[in-house]
Amino acid sequence: MESRKLSVRVEKLTDFLRFLSAAKTEIRYSSIPVWSVVEKHGQGLSFLGLCSEKSARGDGWREAWESSVREEAAAEGFSKSDLELLNGFGAGFGSSDTEGQLAHFSLYAGLTAEALEKAKEDQSRKSKLYLMLGSFGGIVAALLLC
Amino acid sequence: MYGVKGEDKAMHVQKEERFDSAAEGVCERIRTYLKNLPPDVKKQTQEIRLRINRPVTVCCPNGIFFIKRRGGLNCFPDADDLIADRGDLEESFRILCSYSIYSHENEIRNGYVTIQGGHRAGICGTAVLQNGRIGGMRDVSSVNLRIAREIPGCADQILTKLKGNIAKGLLLAGPPSSGKTTILRDLARQLSGGDRGNIRKIAVVDERGEIAAAYQGIPQNDVGICCDVLDGYPKADGMLLAVRSLSPQIIICDELGAERETYAVEQSLNAGVGVIASIHAGDISELLKRRQAMELLRTGAFPYVAVLGGSTAPGSVAGIYKAGDLLAEAHGGDPADLRGVSRGVYGIA
Numbered sequence: 001m002e003s004r005k006l007s008v009r010v011e012k013l014t015d016f017l018r019f020l021s022a023a024k025t026e027i028r029y030s031s032i033p034v035w036s037v038v039e040k041h042g043q044g045l046s047f048l049g050l051c052s053e054k055s056a057r058g059d060g061w062r063e064a065w066e067s068s069v070r071e072e073a074a075a076e077g078f079s080k081s082d083l084e085l086l087n088g089f090g091a092g093f094g095s096s097d098t099e100g101q102l103a104h105f106s107l108y109a110g111l112t113a114e115a116l117e118k119a120k121e122d123q124s125r126k127s128k129l130y131l132m133l134g135s136f137g138g139i140v141a142a143l144l145l146c
Numbered sequence: 147m148y149g150v151k152g153e154d155k156a157m158h159v160q161k162e163e164r165f166d167s168a169a170e171g172v173c174e175r176i177r178t179y180l181k182n183l184p185p186d187v188k189k190q191t192q193e194i195r196l197r198i199n200r201p202v203t204v205c206c207p208n209g210i211f212f213i214k215r216r217g218g219l220n221c222f223p224d225a226d227d228l229i230a231d232r233g234d235l236e237e238s239f240r241i242l243c244s245y246s247i248y249s250h251e252n253e254i255r256n257g258y259v260t261i262q263g264g265h266r267a268g269i270c271g272t273a274v275l276q277n278g279r280i281g282g283m284r285d286v287s288s289v290n291l292r293i294a295r296e297i298p299g300c301a302d303q304i305l306t307k308l309k310g311n312i313a314k315g316l317l318l319a320g321p322p323s324s325g326k327t328t329i330l331r332d333l334a335r336q337l338s339g340g341d342r343g344n345i346r347k348i349a350v351v352d353e354r355g356e357i358a359a360a361y362q363g364i365p366q367n368d369v370g371i372c373c374d375v376l377d378g379y380p381k382a383d384g385m386l387l388a389v390r391s392l393s394p395q396i397i398i399c400d401e402l403g404a405e406r407e408t409y410a411v412e413q414s415l416n417a418g419v420g421v422i423a424s425i426h427a428g429d430i431s432e433l434l435k436r437r438q439a440m441e442l443l444r445t446g447a448f449p450y451v452a453v454l455g456g457s458t459a460p461g462s463v464a465g466i467y468k469a470g471d472l473l474a475e476a477h478g479g480d481p482a483d484l485r486g487v488s489r490g491v492y493g494i495a
Contacts (some may be wrong), residue, residue, distance in 0.1 A: 033246035060174075061245035090403075095240070095284060109369040 008077035034094040058098035065090035173237035201227035263358025264294035301332035320454030325461035326424035338370030349394035351384030382406035
């Protein structure tokens with residue numbers, strides 16, 4: 001179960017990194033508004049889908065982003081520190097000119113890549129541990145039964 | 147106001163809806179007050195104005211009114227006025243930009259943002275200069291939200307007078323809020339829809355998104371069935387592009403003035419395309435004093451000039467003139483040759 005959580009986190013951070021890359025290109029070349037960017041490129045992440053829905057319902061963008069992160073991102077597999085990263089990104093998303101946005105995306109792409117590296121390390125280190133514990137537990141249980 | 151006799155219930159409802167859709171562009175706190183205004187006020191409102199630490203006002207043809215905190219309006223400011231603070235202005239600015247400042251960079255530099263529905267918000271703040279040119283804006287201090295109106299039939303007067311000659315070109319002149327854009331929109335609708343004779347291929351160059359108010363590529367205003375909309379294109383580039391690739395019979399665009407635009411008008415004329423455009427001018431004498439207006443008339447692309455009444459009577463035509471007569475007047479010709487400038491050659495006043 002714990003091992004699964006670690007791999008889900010890696011998956012989600014990878015998806016978010018992919019979203020950042022697509023969104024950055026979209027902003028650079030088509031200048032579409034934030035909710036449109038999320039609607040177009042956020043299918044892989046359910047918190048982005050929720051944010052898009054909330055925004056379409058008429059919620060303010062900032063509010064829609066923050067509540068979606070709070071309600072959906074944690075359940076989706078992001079860690080506590082990832083949630084802070086997502087909120088930080090949301091606070092600056094759309095609030096500056098193109099140059100500012102490109103810099104903002106680069107910064108958060110870097111931070112997400114760092115978090116992803118860490119998540120991968122955790123996954124390889126801890127999943128081995130969980131595997132060993134599981135195997136050991138299995139052997140002990142088998143010995144006890146014998 | 148024009149068309150009062152013909153205004154039916156549907157038109158009243160539409161005007162109210164237009165006000166409400168424009169009010170979506172301001173922060174929630176002020177929007178609540180605006181939405182609770184009486185329907186009669188909503189129908190007449192031309193502008194909603196927010197100024198930092200100043201009362202929120204609505205501008206109607208018969209004056210400026212102050213919104214009260216306890217609801218309703220007053221003709222004079224007092225202690226009960228609804229005051230817009232910095233937070234209101236900042237949040238309104240974010241909403242006007244759809245929380246996407248980057249997608250409105252050029253508009254902000256030019257001091258306005260067009261929102262869904264074609265309403266235009268003039269934005270005022272502190273200029274941020276880069277290499278001596280306006281690079282952006284900070285500290286938004288006031289917002290002027292102009293409500294876009296769609297009034298089918300408001301161009302009837304001009305179309306009836308000019309008949310088929312309108313295809314040769316027309317320059318609409320009038321002060322701000324005199325209904326220039328509203329008339330251009332109706333001209334596009336009627337000419338491209340075949341309401342007046344043959345259906346004509348129209349290209350609307352909508353730099354500020356006010357004529358067609360295209361949203362995600364779909365015009366929000368009725369500009370007729372044979373109308374191509376170049377949304378967001380600078381006027382000069384849009385006109386040249388239209389001539390090259392859309393083979394229009396008439397090009398319609400708003401607020402001409404720059405040199406490049408005069409060149410584009412000439413190119414359109416040389417390609418056999420009529421141009422219908424507008425220009426700011428308080429009245430005919432102001433128009434004659436404007437260098438840009440004279441240059442446009444000299445191109446020969448505008449055989450006729452329609453001068454609109456003021457903001458107290460938006461859409462009313464004060465006079466229609468022949469460009470040749472105006473040029474003669476500007477070059478010191480005998481005023482008598484103008485056959486009554488005050489009334490216009492077609493006698494509309």
